[in-house]
Amino acid sequence: MTKSIISCGVYLPYLRIKRDEYLSALGRCSAGMREKTVLDIDEDVITMAVEASRVALAGIDVSRVGVVTVASTGFPYQEKAQAGTLVEALGLEKNVLTAQHSNSTVSGTESLLTALSLLDQTEQPYALVVVSDAPVSGPDVDLEHGFGAAACAFVLAKDEPGLVFEGVYAQSGEAMGLRYRLPGETDIRDIGVKTFAMLDYNETVKGAVTGLANKLGRNLTDYRHVVLHQADAKSATALAKKMGCTDEQIKEGVVYPYTGDTGACSSLLGLCRVLESACAGDCILISSHGSGSGSQALSFCLETPVPKSVVFEAVLGYKRYISYIQYLKQKRSI
Amino acid sequence: MSAHISIPMYQRAVPQRYRLTGKLCKSCGKINFPPKAVCKYCLQGASFEDVRLSGRGAVYSYTVIAGGGAPPEFETEARCKGSYPVLIVELEEGPRVITQMVNPPEEGIAIGMSVQAVFRKIYEEEGVIRYGFKFSPA
Ligand SMILES: [Zn+2]
Numbered sequence: 029m030t031k032s033i034i035s036c037g038v039y040l041p042y043l044r045i046k047r048d049e050y051l052s053a054l055g056r057c058s059a060g061m062r063e064k065t066v067l068d069i070d071e072d073v074i075t076m077a078v079e080a081s082r083v084a085l086a087g088i089d090v091s092r093v094g095v096v097t098v099a100s101t102g103f104p105y106q107e108k109a110q111a112g113t114l115v116e117a118l119g120l121e122k123n124v125l126t127a128q129h130s131n132s133t134v135s136g137t138e139s140l141l142t143a144l145s146l147l148d149q150t151e152q153p154y155a156l157v158v159v160s161d162a163p164v165s166g167p168d169v170d171l172e173h174g175f176g177a178a179a180c181a182f183v184l185a186k187d188e189p190g191l192v193f194e195g196v197y198a199q200s201g202e203a204m205g206l207r208y209r210l211p212g213e214t215d216i217r218d219i220g221v222k223t224f225a226m227l228d229y230n231e232t233v234k235g236a237v238t239g240l241a242n243k244l245g246r247n248l249t250d251y252r253h254v255v256l257h258q259a260d261a262k263s264a265t266a267l268a269k270k271m272g273c274t275d276e277q278i279k280e281g282v283v284y285p286y287t288g289d290t291g292a293c294s295s296l297l298g299l300c301r302v303l304e305s306a307c308a309g310d311c312i313l314i315s316s317h318g319s320g321s322g323s324q325a326l327s328f329c330l331e332t333p334v335p336k337s338v339v340f341e342a343v344l345g346y347k348r349y350i351s352y353i354q355y356l357k358q359k360r361s362i
Numbered sequence: 363m364s365a366h367i368s369i370p371m372y373q374r375a376v377p378q379r380y381r382l383t384g385k386l387c388k389s390c391g392k393i394n395f396p397p398k399a400v401c402k403y404c405l406q407g408a409s410f411e412d413v414r415l416s417g418r419g420a421v422y423s424y425t426v427i428a429g430g431g432a433p434p435e436f437e438t439e440a441r442c443k444g445s446y447p448v449l450i451v452e453l454e455e456g457p458r459v460i461t462q463m464v465n466p467p468e469e470g471i472a473i474g475m476s477v478q479a480v481f482r483k484i485y486e487e488e489g490v491i492r493y494g495f496k497f498s499p500a
Contacts, residue, residue, distance in 0.1 A: 042464075042465045042498075068464065068482075069438065069439050069442045069443070070439060070464070070482040070483045070484070070496070071482060071483070072483060072491070074491075074493070075480075075481050075482050075483060075493065078481040079480060079481060082481075104491055113380075113493065116376050116377070116380045116381065117380040117381055117481055117493070118381070119381045119383075119414060348465070348468070357441075357442045358442060360438070360442075
């Protein structure tokens with residue numbers, strides 16, 4: 029049986045803040061995006077998840093969805109079966125198999141892998157994967173400057189033409205003090221040593237990506253697009269180049285400059301973007317990363333182009349800029 | 363002024379609040395939204411079929427609620443935004459609903475403009491998030 033992504037949906041909040049706003053308000057910005065997405069006061073990861081799912085499910089018979097997996101590093105409740113909210117909002121059958129992944133930015137690809145496995149446990153042909161994230165920290169924390177918000181959703185199908193899943197390779201190991209959050213706290217922190225964080229990112233992601241290529245008997249040059257996790261402006265591109273990728277392979281999957289750090293969504297959001305221009309026969313590799321740390325590299329090959337229900341550029345273009353003061357109000361910091 | 367709605371009561375309305383489930387009257391064929399015990403159009407139909415509304419509609423009327431005029435459950439939102447627009451939307455299936463508007467266009471709201479239901483937090487009480495629909499420009 030083949031399993032493929034047959035449609036996808038992206039949701040970005042309407043509100044944006046430019047990096048320049050940080051510069052004029054604080055005199056500096058520790059993140060390298062051009063602008064980033066900002067949750068409105070009545071939005072959270074669940075509302076974004078519903079919107080992205082509605083786009084992905086357009087034209088699909090929702091009664092045939094047998095699996096829902098959902099991922100975020102910051103669900104609105106620490107305990108609650110939140111897939112149930114999606115089931116109601118989307119009108120899915122109440123007997124869907126659900127799974128929630130959290131606690132790390134690697135949870136996005138985890139939820140996709142879980143959905144692929146759970147498809148074997150249902151008679152239904154479709155699974156919905158929703159990844160929605162909006163990392164949070166205090167305005168005085170450097171990490172916070174880059175934090176954006178986004179959601180993406182995918183419909184997976186058994187034996188239907190689309191973006192065929194080919195395989196996965198993972199890396200895991202102990203990495204202390206890099207981006208963590210304690211129970212009861214809303215703010216993410218780290219020990220603030222960038223070179224240490226970079227070293228871990230490079231090692232973990234590279235291990236997953238090269239491991240996957242070896243496992244599938246491929247070279248990285250065989251991939252039309254290589255999309256790596258983007259927690260900052262430079263690391264993903266620098267690592268991909270170090271591994272021998274060309275600009276052509278990298279550039280379309282880079283979304284950080286427009287959204288900021290979208291946590292668990294990162295490489296999956298890049299996947300949605302490259303899918304729009306991908307042609308039959310193109311292979312795509314994505315790799316997630318979560319501090320602590322872990323990385324999962326996934327390989328896909330496009331059998332039939334995935335229909336565009338919403339154009340990514342249009343989603344990027346639908347926006348309103350806010351000031352830094354308004355931004356603090358949105359975050360309820362003032 | 364507070365429009366307190368208990369959790370069980372809110373919960374019963376989840377299909378209509380989360381996914382705009384209306385009731386099609388089997389006597390006259392009109393759609394009741396929000397659902398009614400007896401059809402508000404023919405005043406006799408009491409047997410209905412669930413239908414999911416498209417969420418598409420047009421602005422029938424609107425007003426802007428100033429920050430100070432907001433009921434307590436919308437106070438945080440009013441404080442953040444200063445004021446917020448409220449619409450009466452005529453849905454393409456016929457019913458009219460009262461709703462908040464998100465992402466209002468900078469050039470202003472116009473009667474007849476196309477709008478689309480979106481899923482948002484309506485308010486939070488006792489740490490319980492009440493989700494539901496608002497409308498955005500389509
Ligand atoms: Zn009637």
